[in-house]
Amino acid sequence: MTKNTLFQYGTMQMLVEGLLEGTLPLSELLKHGNIGIGTGDGVDGELVILDGVGYKIDVSGPAVKLPEDFKVTYADVSFADYHKFKSYQNVELVEMLKDVLTKNNAQNQFFAILTKGVFKKIRTRSSKKSHKPYPSLEKIAENQVEFETENITGTMITYYTPPVFQGVGVSGFHNHFLADDLSFGGHVLAATMKGVVVSIQPIESFKLHLPVDNQEFLNANLTDISKLDNVISKSE
Template sequence: MRHSLLPTALLCLSLNLPTARAEQAPERDTLFQLSTIDALLAGVYQPLATLDAVLTQGNFGLGTFVGLDGELILLDGIVYQAGADGRVRIMPGETATPFISLTWFEADQSLPVPPNQDYAAFKDWLQAQLPSRNLTYAIQLKGQFAHVRYRSVPAQQPPYPPLKEVAKQQTFFERDTISGTLIGFWCPDYVTGLNVPGFHLHFLSDDRQSAGHLLNFQLTEGEVALDLTDRWTVEMPEDPAFLAADLDTDRSRALHQVEQAPDSQKAQK
């Protein structure tokens, strides 16, 4: 696929699934990804493709916007921006992105989640339910939450700082007694450098007024749906910023620091 902004090179990785899924169209079980998480960590926030271009690859996923302007949430084919100002906006198709992961969400398994779990307990529980820890899963959890903690980051200007530095400017939010959906992925450890190993989830409230990168929650009740994804298409952009980025450095520690934040840090209500 060639996007409207820049020429690109494609890397496709394929794995096989059991015969029961063999009749499904392969592209429906593909995780499409633009750029890599390490490029984002290195500060590659340039416009690499429009939403109109990448939404041909899926209706469910997450990412960010040019200049790291907030968190991107894709649900049911609609792209939401969770801004650092706390507002949630629907973004038009001409909006550009430097990083996005998406797929066509079709649940292979649905499970009621044990009640009154926090995020740590939920992760332990769900990982024990996975058919294999060597495949990737799209995750959608619809539920009632006693408490949700999430964050967003403000837009940056060139020359772009690395994501670890931007994270120092992040804004934290907390909501109590709220219904919403968790959207994202679980990836195996071997994707280090390409994507986020383990869980990477964003939150979107049912009233579409609250959203961001998930940090913690207390779940009252909910149901989680899993879409097992056995193929990846990773588009390596030929943008000068990506080609010049230092992607040899191990950024595992920086990623862990960016993905998590202590509950002690003050949040907006």
């Protein structure tokens, strides 16, 4: 395995189909990367892994450090080996990410982007943990909580997934934020950067691990992929 490997646990389709059980301990996930994003058991908040430490931003707002036995449902992790690309001032999130992708001609590959600095305005989302029997991701999306803040310093972890992998992952950009002081974070919905430094890491390989020891996953009917697009755009 090269160091530029994206390790993914679970698929977005599993979440869409209500397969929300956390089946991988954080300690195991950390063997495959020291930076990343994800969600926990029952969609228990938005996860950020930074410098080998896992954090959760749940509906209460601030980030909390996670124990090593925390169970993960879905995650993308890699070993951080970024190099500096460019500084941006007063730019919208979407505009900035498009610029990074285009200038690196990276639209057909997995691509990791790290954005550090002052965010002028940022809006994030988190979900409330669900318990068995799990509702669909569509239902969970209706109970999401949104947070917004201004002039906050932190780190945004972004993975770009080529469109052909929609349903395996989240096609396009998937961004999670963590404030330096841990007061704020989550799945990023919108942001305006005040002054940030963007670093990049092209991903060469994609490794997918499925919960093959989980009976619910093994028994689920995962043949209907027609609603993936719609649900993922609403919830991820």
